[in-house]
Amino acid sequence: MTLANTQPQALEFDCDTGNYHTFCPISCVAWLYQKIEDSFFLVIGTKTCGYFLQNAMGVMIFAEPRYAMAELEEGDISAQLNDYEELKRLCLQIKRDRNPSVIVWIGTCTTEIIKMDLEGLAPRLEAEIGIPIVVARANGLDYAFTQGEDTVLAAMAHRCPSEAPQLESEKEERGGITKLLNFGRKKEDVAAEQSDYVDHPPLVLFGSIPDPVVTQLSLELKKQGIQVSGWLPAKRYTELPVIAEGNYVCGINPFLSRTASTLMRRRKCKLIGAPFPIGPDGTRAWIEKICSVFGIEPQGLEEREAKIWESVEDYVKLIRGKSVYLMGDNLLEISMARFLVRCGMTVHEIGIPYMDKRYQAAELNLLAQTCAEMGVPAPKIVEKPDNYNQIKQIMELQPDLVITGMAHANPLEARGITTKWSVEFTFAQIHGFGNTRDILELVTRPLRRNENLKGLGWNQLVKEEANV
Amino acid sequence: MKLAYWMYAGPAHIGTLRIASSFKNVHAIMHAPLGDDYFNVMRSMLSRERNFTPVTTSVVDRNVLARGSQEKVIDNITRKDTEEAPDLIVLTPTCTSSILQEDLQNFVERAQLDAQGDVMLADVNHYRVNELQAADRTLQQIVQYYLAKAQKKGELPGDKTEQPSVNIIGMTTLGFHNNHDATELKRLMAELGIQVNQVMPEGASVKNLKNLTRAWFNLVPYREIGPLTAQYLQSEFDMPYVDITPMGIIDTARCIRAIQKVLNQQGASADYEQYIDNQTQFVSQAAWFSRSIDCQNLTGKRAVVFGDSTHAAAITKILAREMGIKVVLAGSYCKYDTDWFTQEVGEYCDEVLISEDHGAIADKIAQLEPAAIFGTQMERHVGKRLDIPCGVIAAPIHVQNFPVGYRPFLGYEGANQVVDLIYNSFTLGMEDHLLEIFGGHDTKEVITKTVSAESDLSWSKDGLAELNKIPGFVRGKVKRNTEKFARDRGFSEITAEVLYAAKEAVGA
Numbered sequence: 001m002t003l004a005n006t007q008p009q010a011l012e013f014d015c016d017t018g019n020y021h022t023f024c025p026i027s028c029v030a031w032l033y034q035k036i037e038d039s040f041f042l043v044i045g046t047k048t049c050g051y052f053l054q055n056a057m058g059v060m061i062f063a064e065p066r067y068a069m070a071e072l073e074e075g076d077i078s079a080q081l082n083d084y085e086e087l088k089r090l091c092l093q094i095k096r097d098r099n100p101s102v103i104v105w106i107g108t109c110t111t112e113i114i115k116m117d118l119e120g121l122a123p124r125l126e127a128e129i130g131i132p133i134v135v136a137r138a139n140g141l142d143y144a145f146t147q148g149e150d151t152v153l154a155a156m157a158h159r160c161p162s163e164a165p166q167l168e169s170e171k172e173e174r175g176g177i178t179k180l181l182n183f184g185r186k187k188e189d190v191a192a193e194q195s196d197y198v199d200h201p202p203l204v205l206f207g208s209i210p211d212p213v214v215t216q217l218s219l220e221l222k223k224q225g226i227q228v229s230g231w232l233p234a235k236r237y238t239e240l241p242v243i244a245e246g247n248y249v250c251g252i253n254p255f256l257s258r259t260a261s262t263l264m265r266r267r268k269c270k271l272i273g274a275p276f277p278i279g280p281d282g283t284r285a286w287i288e289k290i291c292s293v294f295g296i297e298p299q300g301l302e303e304r305e306a307k308i309w310e311s312v313e314d315y316v317k318l319i320r321g322k323s324v325y326l327m328g329d330n331l332l333e334i335s336m337a338r339f340l341v342r343c344g345m346t347v348h349e350i351g352i353p354y355m356d357k358r359y360q361a362a363e364l365n366l367l368a369q370t371c372a373e374m375g376v377p378a379p380k381i382v383e384k385p386d387n388y389n390q391i392k393q394i395m396e397l398q399p400d401l402v403i404t405g406m407a408h409a410n411p412l413e414a415r416g417i418t419t420k421w422s423v424e425f426t427f428a429q430i431h432g433f434g435n436t437r438d439i440l441e442l443v444t445r446p447l448r449r450n451e452n453l454k455g456l457g458w459n460q461l462v463k464e465e466a467n468v
Numbered sequence: 469m470k471l472a473y474w475m476y477a478g479p480a481h482i483g484t485l486r487i488a489s490s491f492k493n494v495h496a497i498m499h500a501p502l503g504d505d506y507f508n509v510m511r512s513m514l515s516r517e518r519n520f521t522p523v524t525t526s527v528v529d530r531n532v533l534a535r536g537s538q539e540k541v542i543d544n545i546t547r548k549d550t551e552e553a554p555d556l557i558v559l560t561p562t563c564t565s566s567i568l569q570e571d572l573q574n575f576v577e578r579a580q581l582d583a584q585g586d587v588m589l590a591d592v593n594h595y596r597v598n599e600l601q602a603a604d605r606t607l608q609q610i611v612q613y614y615l616a617k618a619q620k621k622g623e624l625p626g627d628k629t630e631q632p633s634v635n636i637i638g639m640t641t642l643g644f645h646n647n648h649d650a651t652e653l654k655r656l657m658a659e660l661g662i663q664v665n666q667v668m669p670e671g672a673s674v675k676n677l678k679n680l681t682r683a684w685f686n687l688v689p690y691r692e693i694g695p696l697t698a699q700y701l702q703s704e705f706d707m708p709y710v711d712i713t714p715m716g717i718i719d720t721a722r723c724i725r726a727i728q729k730v731l732n733q734q735g736a737s738a739d740y741e742q743y744i745d746n747q748t749q750f751v752s753q754a755a756w757f758s759r760s761i762d763c764q765n766l767t768g769k770r771a772v773v774f775g776d777s778t779h780a781a782a783i784t785k786i787l788a789r790e791m792g793i794k795v796v797l798a799g800s801y802c803k804y805d806t807d808w809f810t811q812e813v814g815e816y817c818d819e820v821l822i823s824e825d826h827g828a829i830a831d832k833i834a835q836l837e838p839a840a841i842f843g844t845q846m847e848r849h850v851g852k853r854l855d856i857p858c859g860v861i862a863a864p865i866h867v868q869n870f871p872v873g874y875r876p877f878l879g880y881e882g883a884n885q886v887v888d889l890i891y892n893s894f895t896l897g898m899e900d901h902l903l904e905i906f907g908g909h910d911t912k913e914v915i916t917k918t919v920s921a922e923s924d925l926s927w928s929k930d931g932l933a934e935l936n937k938i939p940g941f942v943r944g945k946v947k948r949n950t951e952k953f954a955r956d957r958g959f960s961e962i963t964a965e966v967l968y969a970a971k972e973a974v975g976a
Binding site: 018019021022023024025044046047048050051052054055056065068069070071072073074076077081086087089090093094109110112113114139140141142143144145210211212215216219307308311388391405406407408409410411414433434436437461462 | 502968
């Protein structure tokens with residue numbers, strides 16, 4: 001591969017056995033209950049689900065979380081107990097103790113297998129107790145890890161109002177982000193503000209990210225004269241954005257394909273298919289794509305991207321020329337790989353639980369293009385990877401960095417392979433120009449650690465030959 | 469249906485996996501949906517395992533739901549058999565497989581035809597037993613399987629070892645301080661002149677299980693895991709067992725005396741009285757500590773104890789009998805073992821509480837206002853909220869409860885460790901209390917003049933709002949860096965945009 005050849009090569013796709021480690025999609029309650037402040041998440045499942053949540057969430061469980069298990073017992077499984085009555089009892093208890101604005105039922109493997117009709121029960125119970133009940137089937141039979149958020153947001157997409165409420169007082173309540181950006185300013189000022197924006201059809205962004213990142217990305221678009229009219233999800237359930245037919249929507253995370261198709265098919269929105277705003281290259285491409293849809297000439301993005309790269313050069317030089325292997329567990333892999341290739345890394349393989357080639361089309365193109373521009377071979381993308389095969393391959397390839405789940409991190413480290421836990425990328429702030437340093441901070445941490453410990457000569461810490 | 473936020477004991481399959489992955493070269497295959505292999509994360513992270521956890525999943529997905537597993541489970545078993553050549557593969561049912569009601573036993577039998585190693589189905593029901601009961605049962609099942617196999621082949625050794633010897637049963641991966649306890653017990657046996665025939669399941673090989681019967685007796689230190697195996701070995705092979713947990717000075721002595729009795733019944737002439745005296749009075753520090761002036765200060769202090777049966781009972785007895793502390797409440801989450809626990813601690817505490825509901829325990833602690841709590845990680849957090857110190861004495865536990873240093877709870881060194889744990893909990897509490905009375909080390913009104921305190925910069929409302937979203941522990945740093953950035957660039961007001969520009973520029 002020479003630098004002269006900058007024609008994107010076709011990406012190679014493969015599919016393995018699906019014997020890989022990932023988090024159960026119910027884990028999405030951990031970040032969604034924090035994001036949606038007036039929600040309560042009820043996971044209807046077994047002890048197995050509860051055990052996973054309580055261990056995976058670590059200290060968060062002690063902070064009186066707004067989530068709980070509806071733990072199914074033998075009587076529920078054999079239908080000796082009435083599902084409706086049981087759920088009513090628990091939901092009334094939740095209403096009494098927490099009074100949330102919405103209860104989200106998370107269906108699990110068990111409710112699927114025993115065919116508990118959650119979608120059928122919810123509207124009846126909703127009417128009876130007077131709290132909206134949103135049903136999301138985030139189970140391990142169908143989904144992996146971050147796809148849990150996708151199922152919840154797809155369900156929420158149905159609940160977004162289709163027109164702004166008429167009452168002036170209610171108007172105040174909605175449009176959380178606009179209100180935030182206009183913080184404390186008088187109405188006239190706000191009206192004057194409007195001229196900062198180009199006249200374009202409403203744009204709603206979807207994907208749950210921490211509030212500071214919401215502000216950052218909104219400000220970023222504001223610089224181009226684009227107004228974000230709402231986010232799915234908003235800070236509160238009562239602030240879900242208005243979504244009308246013909247509105248534009250754009251995703252900020254690669255795992256939101258169900259939400260995207262719900263918005264397109266059910267809410268008749270137009271999807272802006274863009275690469276995801278992860279890394280300065282992704283952020284720029286994301287903004288450019290949105291601008292192009294609205295016929296706006298983007299201003300100053302090239303300089304901005306260059307400046308960011310310049311400011312993180314100290315980190316980038318640590319990974320330039322090194323190789324990385326992504327085992328795959330959270331669907332951020334394509335975007336991460338694209339960003340790392342731009343940083344000068346070579347990617348051996350991209351494992352990914354599920355590959356929606358349509359929703360991720362722009363991101364895949366950018367990956368192929370980036371590989372061509374950087375003069376590195378396009379990596380193979382392996383859907384439903386097989387961890388056993390991957391580990392054998394890793395031992396042969398000896399990559400400089402393996403991005404993997406926690407089940408394999410310590411054993412690989414003990415065999416002299418440097419690892420980074422993939423889960424951290426899910427919880428860290430990785431979107432937009434301003435968080436570039438944060439991603440690189442994570443990526444380079446193991447390498448910096450190695451630098452600190454170098455010369456001790458303790459890289460191989462297992463006795464026998466790697467017994468995979 | 470039950471509204472639950474927290475559980476003390478995990479689901480059944482965790483128990484089976486703990487047993488299977490404790491043995492050497494035993495592989496467990498879970499019949500479960502994607503994501504149920506969280507056990508691997510726990511083993512790798514909590515106990516910082518260097519090796520890959522020998523657990524894989526035969527994934528239950530939509531296809532399996534529609535057509536049944538068909539060949540999938542069998543293929544996964546035979547694949548693992550060729551890949552890693554384990555001595556034994558344990559097919560592990562989960563909550564999901566127990567409602568699918570597939571004939572897993574049939575899969576096992578068919579896989580056995582092709583597999584070189586042994587294949588077995590763990591006999592546990594998700595809806596009937598918890599982690600601890602399942603572990604106890606699985607261990608017995610594996611032992612029974614290999615002894616029956618050896619018997620059939622005529623490979624069962626008929627003799628006993630020449631010297632008195634013991635099997636230590638119940639040491640498992642992810643068990644609370646189990647690896648240190650195993651070391652301590654081995655040391656204790658060596659000092660008593662008893663050979664350790666086998667420690668299991670941790671580190672044991674199933675190939676050696678046939679030699680179990682050569683030991684003179686079995687020692688079962690924990691109430692939760694091991695008794696079924698010991699009872700089985702007694703009824704089938706006439707092997708006596710000792711199930712007194714050697715935790716604390718008094719119970720360690722009781723345990724040793726029980727061992728002495730068992731050995732002497734088989735013709736040995738063991739006399740450990742002198743050893744016990746010497747350890748108690750001069751070697752171990754625990755007995756002397758009880759007499760020392762420090763411990764006097766603890767007299768009558770009130771404590772709450774909660775944990776699994778073994779640890780909660782033992783710690784209750786240590787507090788009450790050995791340190792003169794008043795145990796106002798002793799409790800256990802091992803509901804299935806209520807009678808035993810009540811009998812063990814009945815005379816040493818004011819009240820017994822058997823419950824799996826952490827809220828009930830938290831309420832009790834709040835009502836009783838003890839000076840210290842001895843419980844699980846959950847009680848530690850309750851203590852934090854109520855400002856009561858807590859020593860962790862039982863699972864569920866966190867990574868800090870897998871110390872790298874030597875911290876047994878059993879035997880004479882264990883007694884020393886327990887004394888430290890208890891004493892440190894109380895002193896900290898007292899110190900806290902004194903600080904409260906005298907208003908702390910420092911006067912409260914300390915005026916810190918930071919750079920930002922004399923700042924000439926103003927923050928806009930949206931800037932302040934964003935700043936307040938930044939976690940408290942780094943907020944000061946971010947504020948300073950942002951203001952420095954703003955001053956350098958000549959901004960007079962700091963808006964959200966300036967804040968994020970500063971973050972980009974200087975990593976504020």
